[in-house]
Amino acid sequence: MPDQIEPITPREISVNDVPFAQVEQNGPKGFFDQLKGFWVTFATMFKKVNTVQYPEVKEPTAERFHGRHQLNRHEDGLEKCIGCELCAWACPADAILVEGDNNTEENRMSPGERYGKVYQINYLRCIFCGLCIEACPTRALTMTNEYELADETREKLIFEKSDLLAPLTQGMLMPPHPMYPGMDDSNYYRGEVKGSHPSQDVNK
Amino acid sequence: MTTMQEVEMISLVIDGFEVSVPKGTLVIRAAEKLGIQIPRFCDHPLLDPVGACRQCLVDIEINGRAFPKPQASCTIPVEPGMIVKTQLTSAVAEKAQRGVMELLLVNHPLDCPVCDKGGECPLQNQAMSNGQGETRFEGVKRTFQKPINISSQVLLDRERCVLCARCTRFSEQIASDPFITLNERGALQQVGIYENQPFESYFSGNAVQICPVGALTGASYRFRARPFDLVSTPSACEHCASGCDMRTDVRRGKTLRRLAGDDASVNEEWNCDKGRWAFKYVTALDRLTTPMVRNSDGVLVEASWPEALAVAAAGLSAHKSAVLVGGRATYEDAYGYSKFARIALGTNDIDFRARLSSDEEREFLAAHVVGSTTTYRDIDLADQVVLVAFEPEEESPIVFLRLNKAFRKRALKVKAIATKLSIGVEKLKGEFVKVAPGAEASALSSQTLTNKSLILVGERAAESAGLLSAVAALAQSSGAKIAWIPRRAGERGALEAGAIGNLLPGGRPVSDAAARVDIAAVWSTQSLPSENGKNSNEIIAAVHSGAIGALVVGGVDPLDNEASAQMLAALDKAFVVSLEIAPSAVTARANVILPVAAVTEKSGSFLNWEGRPRKFDAAVADTHNRSDLRILSMIADEMDRTISLATVTAAAKEIASLGRWDGAKSSLNKVSAATTPSLSPDQAIITSWRRLLDLGTLQAGEENLAATSRRTVAVISPKRADDLGIKDGDRLTISTQQGSVTLPALVEEIHDDAVWAPRNSRGSQLLSQLGVAHGAVVKVAKA
Numbered sequence: 009m010p011d012q013i014e015p016i017t018p019r020e021i022s023v024n025d026v027p028f029a030q031v032e033q034n035g036p037k038g039f040f041d042q043l044k045g046f047w048v049t050f051a052t053m054f055k056k057v058n059t060v061q062y063p064e065v066k067e068p069t070a071e072r073f074h075g076r077h078q079l080n081r082h083e084d085g086l087e088k089c090i091g092c093e094l095c096a097w098a099c100p101a102d103a104i105l106v107e108g109d110n111n112t113e114e115n116r117m118s119p120g121e122r123y124g125k126v127y128q129i130n131y132l133r134c135i136f137c138g139l140c141i142e143a144c145p146t147r148a149l150t151m152t153n154e155y156e157l158a159d160e161t162r163e164k165l166i167f168e169k170s171d172l173l174a175p176l177t178q179g180m181l182m183p184p185h186p187m188y189p190g191m192d193d194s195n196y197y198r199g200e201v202k203g204s205h206p207s208q209d210v211n212k
Numbered sequence: 213m214t215t216m217q218e219v220e221m222i223s224l225v226i227d228g229f230e231v232s233v234p235k236g237t238l239v240i241r242a243a244e245k246l247g248i249q250i251p252r253f254c255d256h257p258l259l260d261p262v263g264a265c266r267q268c269l270v271d272i273e274i275n276g277r278a279f280p281k282p283q284a285s286c287t288i289p290v291e292p293g294m295i296v297k298t299q300l301t302s303a304v305a306e307k308a309q310r311g312v313m314e315l316l317l318v319n320h321p322l323d324c325p326v327c328d329k330g331g332e333c334p335l336q337n338q339a340m341s342n343g344q345g346e347t348r349f350e351g352v353k354r355t356f357q358k359p360i361n362i363s364s365q366v367l368l369d370r371e372r373c374v375l376c377a378r379c380t381r382f383s384e385q386i387a388s389d390p391f392i393t394l395n396e397r398g399a400l401q402q403v404g405i406y407e408n409q410p411f412e413s414y415f416s417g418n419a420v421q422i423c424p425v426g427a428l429t430g431a432s433y434r435f436r437a438r439p440f441d442l443v444s445t446p447s448a449c450e451h452c453a454s455g456c457d458m459r460t461d462v463r464r465g466k467t468l469r470r471l472a473g474d475d476a477s478v479n480e481e482w483n484c485d486k487g488r489w490a491f492k493y494v495t496a497l498d499r500l501t502t503p504m505v506r507n508s509d510g511v512l513v514e515a516s517w518p519e520a521l522a523v524a525a526a527g528l529s530a531h532k533s534a535v536l537v538g539g540r541a542t543y544e545d546a547y548g549y550s551k552f553a554r555i556a557l558g559t560n561d562i563d564f565r566a567r568l569s570s571d572e573e574r575e576f577l578a579a580h581v582v583g584s585t586t587t588y589r590d591i592d593l594a595d596q597v598v599l600v601a602f603e604p605e606e607e608s609p610i611v612f613l614r615l616n617k618a619f620r621k622r623a624l625k626v627k628a629i630a631t632k633l634s635i636g637v638e639k640l641k642g643e644f645v646k647v648a649p650g651a652e653a654s655a656l657s658s659q660t661l662t663n664k665s666l667i668l669v670g671e672r673a674a675e676s677a678g679l680l681s682a683v684a685a686l687a688q689s690s691g692a693k694i695a696w697i698p699r700r701a702g703e704r705g706a707l708e709a710g711a712i713g714n715l716l717p718g719g720r721p722v723s724d725a726a727a728r729v730d731i732a733a734v735w736s737t738q739s740l741p742s743e744n745g746k747n748s749n750e751i752i753a754a755v756h757s758g759a760i761g762a763l764v765v766g767g768v769d770p771l772d773n774e775a776s777a778q779m780l781a782a783l784d785k786a787f788v789v790s791l792e793i794a795p796s797a798v799t800a801r802a803n804v805i806l807p808v809a810a811v812t813e814k815s816g817s818f819l820n821w822e823g824r825p826r827k828f829d830a831a832v833a834d835t836h837n838r839s840d841l842r843i844l845s846m847i848a849d850e851m852d853r854t855i856s857l858a859t860v861t862a863a864a865k866e867i868a869s870l871g872r873w874d875g876a877k878s879s880l881n882k883v884s885a886a887t888t889p890s891l892s893p894d895q896a897i898i899t900s901w902r903r904l905l906d907l908g909t910l911q912a913g914e915e916n917l918a919a920t921s922r923r924t925v926a927v928i929s930p931k932r933a934d935d936l937g938i939k940d941g942d943r944l945t946i947s948t949q950q951g952s953v954t955l956p957a958l959v960e961e962i963h964d965d966a967v968w969a970p971r972n973s974r975g976s977q978l979l980s981q982l983g984v985a986h987g988a989v990v991k992v993a994k995a
Binding site for chain 2: 090093094096097108109120121122146
């Protein structure tokens with residue numbers, strides 16, 4: 009019943025009223041017990057070494073290690089990024105900034121209507137959680153295994169689109185260039201474009 | 213229309229909760245009142261119900277008899293004894309809604325990552341809340357050609373359309389511009405324009421805003437940002453005196469779009485395309501960033517603020533000075549100019565009317581406009597509206613929408629006293645009282661009005677002598693209300709702030725000693741100049757005569773004035789302190805240029821034509837630009853005649869403490885109308901107005917918008933066309949002693965004596981090319 013509850017009155021507590029707990033002091037261990045402990049250290053000297061002489065020696069990371077991002081390209085060199093900003097939206101650390109723009113016939117960076125004009129990842133903020141990768145609707149954004157992301161200034165750790173874009177490989181042509189003749193953006197998304205068209209490759 | 217009559221209330225039960233709503237309320241809206249959201253696409257509170265999307269299906273039972281199938285709650289009005297079960301309580305309604313959503317998504321493309329609506333899309337949101345995660349559709353989606361331009365600023369992506377007909381209903385019911393319609397039937401049904409006729413409505417942006425999917429998008433915002441990038445600030449429109457509530461969306465210090473805000477008593481949920489899309493001038497114009505001072509060689513050089521302020525203060529102290537402030541200043545800035553003129557310059561020589569104006573107008577403003585309380589509500593209640601020297605669609609588009617609403621809902625009678633029949637008046641099915649330019653006054657005097665009528669007077673009334681006297685006389689004899697609707701956003705505020713020679717702030721007449729004492733007490737000054745100040749033309753004349761040696765000019769374009777050549781010469785002669793955002797004809801002649809903040813960069817308020825304050829905050833916060841007020845305050849400090857208006861808040865507080873003048877208003881001395889001139893066959897009387905979309909400075913940098921402006925034409929009557937042997941499309945030359953313009957002719961309903969051309973459109977800038985704009989005799993000839 010409520011009326012039976014007594015109000016709590018603050019009581020004075022003196023330090024002297026609190027009893028000290030007795031801690032047992034056993035003294036040092038015996039000689040053989042100590043030897044058993046040091047044996048572990050001694051035996052480790054003959055085991056296989058786990059550490060390497062980084063940075064002279066580098067070990068590959070786990071295959072799916074979350075490293076620096078990469079903006080991928082279609083097989084003919086056009087960018088996969090469509091500037092949709094879903095990566096920026098998904099990012100819990102607000103590390104990504106994207107601005108989209110219109111593809112035009114003269115300036116085509118990606119298949120379809122839209123491309124990412126500005127793309128920045130701030131590696132001072134990035135926590136490498138990989139949510140941006142999950143959000144990307146075109147598999148444009150993936151992560152590499154590169155983990156050496158340290159530098160002297162803050163500015164250098166904001167990676168621009170040019171720093172993040174995948175290098176051109178065999179058969180790719182530097183955008184801007186038109187889509188593969190006869191193909192449209194849905195062909196690109198289905199992976200039906202296998203390389204740049206010979207007619208586009210006049211400069212090589 | 214009935215005023216506040218007893219409305220019959222009806223009780224019904226929705227999801228087990230009883231609610232009472234006025235008779236005629238739709239079920240979907242009654243549910244909203246309980247906080248129950250029924251998903252919908254086509255439903256819009258300001259459009260007639262249509263039941264096109266079928267998304268709002270609910271189970272309804274009336275007096276124990278249930279409808280056999282779920283019903284669209286957006287088309288059914290409530291009835292007594294109705295029991296409604298929404299998706300929350302009825303499995304049938306829930307399943308029906310899921311089914312409709314699934315069907316709507318069958319042909320909807322997976323464009324969300326590239327679609328501008330993504331993130332603020334009713335279809336996305338309601339597919340998440342009321343749809344199912346998986347599709348069962350395995351066929352091929354219907355595709356259309358990707359976006360097509362239905363005007364240069366509106367893009368249509370037909371694949372995304374859910375056929376809700378909001379855009380077509382808006383165009384027809386609200387704007388009366390039925391330029392888009394639903395074509396074809398079945399799966400191929402699509403929104404379309406008429407062949408060869410683009411969607412060039414002044415209100416097309418609203419269709420983009422109310423599109424519940426990404427089918428209609430604006431060209432200027434295409435792919436620019438996502439909703440989460442944008443910082444939104446409630447703002448007010450700086451383009452005209454309608455006073456629209458707006459929302460400005462800024463990304464990283466740059467305005468990316470503006471949307472119509474929701475203010476039921478002003479713009480409802482609409483605005484015009486100029487207000488929506490003309491915001492790039494802030495960045496497009498070559499903005500002034502540092503103060504500049506003309507050195508001893510007569511060259512403008514950059515200067516520090518203290519140096520520029522010192523030079524300005526010295527120059528203004530040395531001469532007798534006057535103030536010319538344009539109609540674009542905010543209420544607080546205009547108050548700053550007003551106080552600056554009286555305290556720092558010790559003069560009443562200030563005029564905000566940087567346009568064609570008259571002394572009759574100044575008296576009219578003091579007698580009938582300042583402190584007037586006519587509002588949009590009076591349009592809703594009027595039995596008749598007379599438009600005098602006012603073309604609502606071009607000069608105050610939201611007033612046009614209100615008139616149109618009253619016309620469509622209750623057949624409001626509109627009468628236009630004008631020379632040329634306009635598209636807007638045609639849409640309002642208005643009675644066109646055809647008069648020769650200059651003869652408006654006598655035509656107006658013969659009108660019979662009642663005390664429920666409303667006279668809407670435009671700023672162009674000043675161009676016709678005697679017209680404002682006739683307006684005042686008619687209002688007095690009939691009891692009709694007067695509303696003066698200027699074109700620029702700041703004019704009413706400037707009037708209330710006393711930025712005019714015959715009034716002090718709050719509508720206090722300069723000539724009234726008690727009024728001067730009032731103001732002097734608040735301003736802590738001994739006395740105020742007691743003579744009425746000069747108007748802008750007199751100020752210019754005084755500069756030429758040497759009576760005035762210095763001018764403070766803010767936001768004025770000399771080409772808006774009939775005497776532009778004299779004004780430019782006056783600017784050359786006088787010591788000019790120019791407060792501007794960008795280089796102009798004034799800054800080129802100024803001795804000191806002080807850069808000021810554009811509207812998006814400062815806070816403040818406008819008073820719209822009703823006198824209603826439209827407050828706004830700085831949308832782009834981190835610029836170093838200061839408002840006019842702050843700079844005037846600094847000059848005054850430098851002159852040792854402080855006006856203590858360091859911030860907008862301080863000014864607003866001071867204005868509030870002044871209050872309104874409750875004494876006698878000054879009266880209007882009747883001016884008689886000029887006689888109409890007699891014409892030889894090759895002569896005509898010119899008349900003109902500014903179009904909504906023209907060469908205005910605040911529309912700079914927005915090509916998509918400019919491309920939808922109306923065609924530049926010279927309008928003549930069929931009789932004159934016969935006389936001159938001109939057909940539609942032939943070229944017509946209008947000339948004066950100053951110059952000439954040659955435009956394609958359009959033969960239309962216009963007074964036989966008159967010729968009409970747009971005042972400031974491409975190829976037709978009458979004030980600079982002809983030197984006249986209304987009422988003057990010009991020569992017309994076939995080119």
